[in-house]
Amino acid sequence: MSTNxxxxxxxxxxxxxxxxxxxxxxxxFEQHKVNGxxxxxxxxxxxxxxxxxxxxxxxxxVIRSIETLFLNYKISVxxxxxxxxxxxxxxxxxxxxLLSPSTKIVWDPVLKSTTKFEFMNxxxxxxxxxxxxxxDLITPNYHEIEILFPGFISKKNCxxxxxxxxxxxxxxxxxxxxxxxxxxxxxEILELVPLQKKCFEKHGSGCVxxxxxxxxxxxxxxxxxxxxxxxxxxENYLSSTPTLIGYHYV
Numbered sequence: 001m002s003t004n005x006x007x008x009x010x011x012x013x014x015x016x017x018x019x020x021x022x023x024x025x026x027x028x029f030e031q032h033k034v035n036g037x038x039x040x041x042x043x044x045x046x047x048x049x050x051x052x053x054x055x056x057x058x059x060x061x062v063i064r065s066i067e068t069l070f071l072n073y074k075i076s077v078x079x080x081x082x083x084x085x086x087x088x089x090x091x092x093x094x095x096x097x098l099l100s101p102s103t104k105i106v107w108d109p110v111l112k113s114t115t116k117f118e119f120m121n122x123x124x125x126x127x128x129x130x131x132x133x134x135x136d137l138i139t140p141n142y143h144e145i146e147i148l149f150p151g152f153i154s155k156k157n158c159x160x161x162x163x164x165x166x167x168x169x170x171x172x173x174x175x176x177x178x179x180x181x182x183x184x185x186x187x188e189i190l191e192l193v194p195l196q197k198k199c200f201e202k203h204g205s206g207c208v209x210x211x212x213x214x215x216x217x218x219x220x221x222x223x224x225x226x227x228x229x230x231x232x233x234x235e236n237y238l239s240s241t242p243t244l245i246g247y248h249y250v
Contacts, residue, residue, distance in 0.1 A: 006218035012081025013042040020204025025211040032215035048203035048244040070099040076218040108210035133164035199238035
């Protein structure tokens with residue numbers, strides 16, 4: 001395998017429509033000219049319009065798959081998607097940190113489907129903060145951030161200092177500035193304003209955005225650069241078709 005491209009790993013679910021999950025991630029990796037690997041955390045039955053069923057992959061199988069890849073390749077960035085529990089997230093993050101402390105981790109917290117099917121139930125917030133402290137970036141939307149960190153929206157000017165990681169708050173549900181993402185850094189909140197182009201809702205857009213960020217980080221971009229350039233990529237994707245499935249191109 002070529003050594004000219006960095007290696008990026010997605011640990012997420014399989015969406016047979018290809019709009020979300022590891023298929024969408026791999027498409028995004030390829031467009032960014034990084035070598036993409038994938039470990040499936042679940043098989044699903046779904047289309048771009050409807051979610052029907054999920055079958056979780058045994059955690060020990062997922063962990064062994066991750067270990068095998070890390071023992072054979074130098075993986076620069078890991079993107080994590082759908083998981084069944086905080087325990088699984090903790091095991092996966094700890095495994096990556098043990099195998100390769102320098103590897104960056106991006107978590108796109110998929111908590112519910114658009115049809116309200118619940119994937120991960122947050123019960124222990126102290127445990128959540130411990131896990132999040134080992135992650136380099138999380139990319140929730142406005143609904144997910146309130147599940148993860150209740151009160152974040154109303155108190156965002158002070159509460160982000162209490163959260164031990166960087167947050168990219170996706171702007172799809174931003175009522176005051178639709179499409180404007182907010183990047184919460186340690187001492188700064190950076191607004192990522194949308195370009196002047198017509199965008200359409202897409203199935204799996206969060207997966208595409210987070211895997212674009214992961215790709216950019218693997219290409220040695222700073223976190224700010226990675227998020228800014230990923231926003232350009234996702235807007236091209238969102239504007240590519242008027243349907244729920246888009247076209248990938250840089």
